[in-house]
Amino acid sequence: SQQGEEDPQALSIQEGENATMNCSYKTSINNLQWYRQNSGRGLVHLILIRSNEREKHSGRLRVTLDTSKKSSSLLITASRAADTASYFCATDPQGGGADGLTFGKGTHLIIQP
Amino acid sequence: KAGVTQTPRYLIKTRGQQVTLSCSPISGHRSVSWYQQTPGQGLQFLFEYFSETQRNKGNFPGRFSGRQFSNSRSEMNVSTLELGDSALYLCASSLRAGTDYEQYFGPGTRLTVT
Numbered sequence: 099s100q101q102g103e104e105d106p107q108a109l110s111i112q113e114g115e116n117a118t119m120n121c122s123y124k125t126s127i128n129n130l131q132w133y134r135q136n137s138g139r140g141l142v143h144l145i146l147i148r149s150n151e152r153e154k155h156s157g158r159l160r161v162t163l164d165t166s167k168k169s170s171s172l173l174i175t176a177s178r179a180a181d182t183a184s185y186f187c188a189t190d191p192q193g194g195g196a197d198g199l200t201f202g203k204g205t206h207l208i209i210q211p
Numbered sequence: 212k213a214g215v216t217q218t219p220r221y222l223i224k225t226r227g228q229q230v231t232l233s234c235s236p237i238s239g240h241r242s243v244s245w246y247q248q249t250p251g252q253g254l255q256f257l258f259e260y261f262s263e264t265q266r267n268k269g270n271f272p273g274r275f276s277g278r279q280f281s282n283s284r285s286e287m288n289v290s291t292l293e294l295g296d297s298a299l300y301l302c303a304s305s306l307r308a309g310t311d312y313e314q315y316f317g318p319g320t321r322l323t324v325t
Binding site for chain 1: 246253255258269311313314316
């Protein structure tokens with residue numbers, strides 16, 4: 099079953115603008131991870147944020163986690179055409195990863211040049 | 212360091228046949244997980260292997276099976292293929308077992324069942 103739900107499903111912005119994607123989940127988690135997938139290929143790990151962390155940065159990426167609201171956001175600043183991809187959040191449920199990572203259906207991001 | 216490799220990259224099979232997919236993890240990684248990705252269901256966990264032992268299994272029928280060898284390479288097998296098994300099959304490797312660590316994904320095997 100899908101634990102994470104990304105919002106919006108699709109997002110189109112101009113190059114140079116910031117892109118924000120949100121993820122909501124249902125059960126308590128150990129960590130939440132964001133992945134990028136280019137055109138039906140393999141997933142690339144972006145950031146892992148643990149349940150006791152509130153914010154994490156990596157280059158142009160900023161991830162926040164609000165465990166009280168069971169939500170996370172991914173901000174990509176100064177977007178580039180190469181950022182065009184699908185972005186997925188994945189949760190590691192508390193109690194162990196008995197079902198592996200649980201992925202949302204993703205946000206499809208298009209960066210217009 | 213070489214990434215995760217999956218073979219073959221593309222495969223076309225007929226309903227009722229069986230198929231074996233292969234995954235070679237990053238050198239030194241002992242955990243291999245498999246996921247199925249379809250447009251309708253998204254990414255779904257199949258199973259995880261660590262040190263040649265299946266640790267976890269997702270909610271898939273017994274037609275889906277796998278194994279891991281002593282060199283950490285893993286194979287998954289799907290028997291009696293159905294049209295609904297058409298999907299992108301992704302494997303991911305990790306240093307340690309479980310989902311508390313970064314997963315490195317391969318490019319996937321795209322299986323089409325006709």
